Amino acid sequence: MRQYINWKTYLILVALAIVGTSLLYTNKLAAELEEEEKKGVHHLVEGLKTMATATDPNATQFAATVVDANETIPLILTDEHDEVLYTSNIDSSRLKRNKDYLNEQIVDYKAQNRVIVMDYGFGKQKIYYGESYLLTQLRYYPYIQLGIIFLFLFVVLVALTSAHRSLQNQVWVGMSKETAHQLGTPLSSIEAWLELLKDNEANTEAVAEMQKDLDRLKLVADRFGKVGSTPKLVEENLIERLRFMTEYMQKRAPSKVTIAMDSPENNIPVNMSGPLFDWVVENLIRNALDAMDGKGRIDIKVTNRHDHVNIDVCDTGKGMPKHQVAKIFNPGYTTKKRGWGLGLSLARRIIQKYHHGSIFVKTSEPGKGTTFRITLKHEHKK
Structure with missing residues (x-):
């Protein structure tokens, strides 16, 4: 039993080690991806600045290409009073369901310090940015993986426990039936000898007590022989x-x-x-x-x-x-x-x-x- 418990403990420890390693590695990837997205947002800001101030058509066209290349990072462009001027990669279905969705996102991004203030000389503008869908999924992935592994462990442990109990039941039934079988022959012999002793009136009290013991043994042997049935x-x-x-x-x-x-x-x-x-x-x-x-x-x-x-x-x-x-x-x-x-x-x-x-x-x-x-x-x- 001790080995069985230790085996389950080792299984859980191995699972925790796998999940822990995966969690650390995934968080490392998420941090690197977040840094890359921040760089991408700063490139977008530079592109917008170029589009607003450059006089060279080629520079303006290149900046527009940089801005249009963003297809993953959610952006909200506002004036200095947080009035929305432009959005990019915002979930349109949520906008339809919730009219205040953009304002809620602005509050959320502001709390996370995900805002860049731009001043082109004719008024300040702000860019609020969030995480890409990929980065969000990457952050949740280890916890989903943890849940799946623990669910798998739970199913495995339940199956092993059930199998262990079934095996234990078979052992108990086998031992009980064998014990009852082994008791059968000596009990029959004792009963025969007891009948002979009853002929001697001097042993009446002792024989009566022996009969009680014999009757109890027969009852127990009979009941043990039926172990396995209710x-x-x-x-x-x-x-x-x-x-x-x-x-x-x-x-x-x-x-x-x-x-x-x-x-x-x-x-x-x-x-x-x-x-x-x-x-x-x-x-x-x-x-x-x-x-x-x-x-x-x-x-x-x-x-x-x-x-x-x-x-x-x-x-x-x-x-x-x-x-x-x-x-x-x-x-x-x-x-x-x-x-x-x-x-x-x-x-x-x-x-x-x-x-x-x-x-x-x-x-x-x-x-x-x-x-x-x-x-x-x-x-x-x-």
């Missing part, structure tokens, strides 16, 4: 299931560990897949037991809200630093010497994908313990 959610009393898991795990916990449940209500109906939800709670409790070294306390606190219910699993174990909390749900990440690091990842998948809820680390502090929170939606009863 589980059927049935309305159940959340409190009853949590009480069952509390009692079930208390009997299997070390003698110096207390597992307690606190709920202000006795009946909170929630749509759920019972075996999968039980497995999630069991996984959280077992992780808490592993973090407490044989002694401590685990509290399961239920808080009922208007449209959801919060289940907090709190322990007095070792706790986790922030960098571990950020990775705790990543597939393959584990703080134990043994284990695959898939339990919490699968728990999150069960809660989020199948139950449309959420599971996260609410609080954790080294030496003080950890609190996991599960949030499930439910219909509010009036």
Whole structure:
């Protein structure tokens, strides 16, 4: 997963480098083109001056040729009071739509200091000039390019993320089905041996507890064998299931560990897949037991809200630093010497994908313990 994230980061950095280089180069070209256009405007001014003052017909004709050669730079010639005398390369369609377009352009050019004052001895005139269409497009081009590249990156990342999730789904389904398949044979054997033990009345209590374990394993194996298909959610009393898991795990916990449940209500109906939800709670409790070294306390606190219910699993174990909390749900990440690091990842998948809820680390502090929170939606009863 880390390599995948880094690969996406490198892709974005490369794209930014390309856009940054293009932006710098395009701005350089725009600056050079702007300088050339300014020189062109000054040549036009000289041409107009020559046309107004020269007595040589050839000089006048040459100056007129220079002036007429301008087909790109917008020009507005005014008197000293900004009354328009002549225009060149002005968008006629905009003039038709907006009668004040020329005045607006004059104000805009004046603000940009794009004006040249001419004095031929018989009154001052002003030439206001703008940017050619090519220069304007050149200035906007890098940003358009930036938008296109980021749009392309977005599409690529969405496609890669979708493919990654699809592959992850296939891995989860394959592992779950294989686990269920591998559990099938030993479970059948255990069930057969358990039937033999039932004949011995001295083992009645132990056999009853073993039967509970076997039944739970069979339920979990059956549900894992159907991973990939959407589980059927049935309305159940959340409190009853949590009480069952509390009692079930208390009997299997070390003698110096207390597992307690606190709920202000006795009946909170929630749509759920019972075996999968039980497995999630069991996984959280077992992780808490592993973090407490044989002694401590685990509290399961239920808080009922208007449209959801919060289940907090709190322990007095070792706790986790922030960098571990950020990775705790990543597939393959584990703080134990043994284990695959898939339990919490699968728990999150069960809660989020199948139950449309959420599971996260609410609080954790080294030496003080950890609190996991599960949030499930439910219909509010009036």
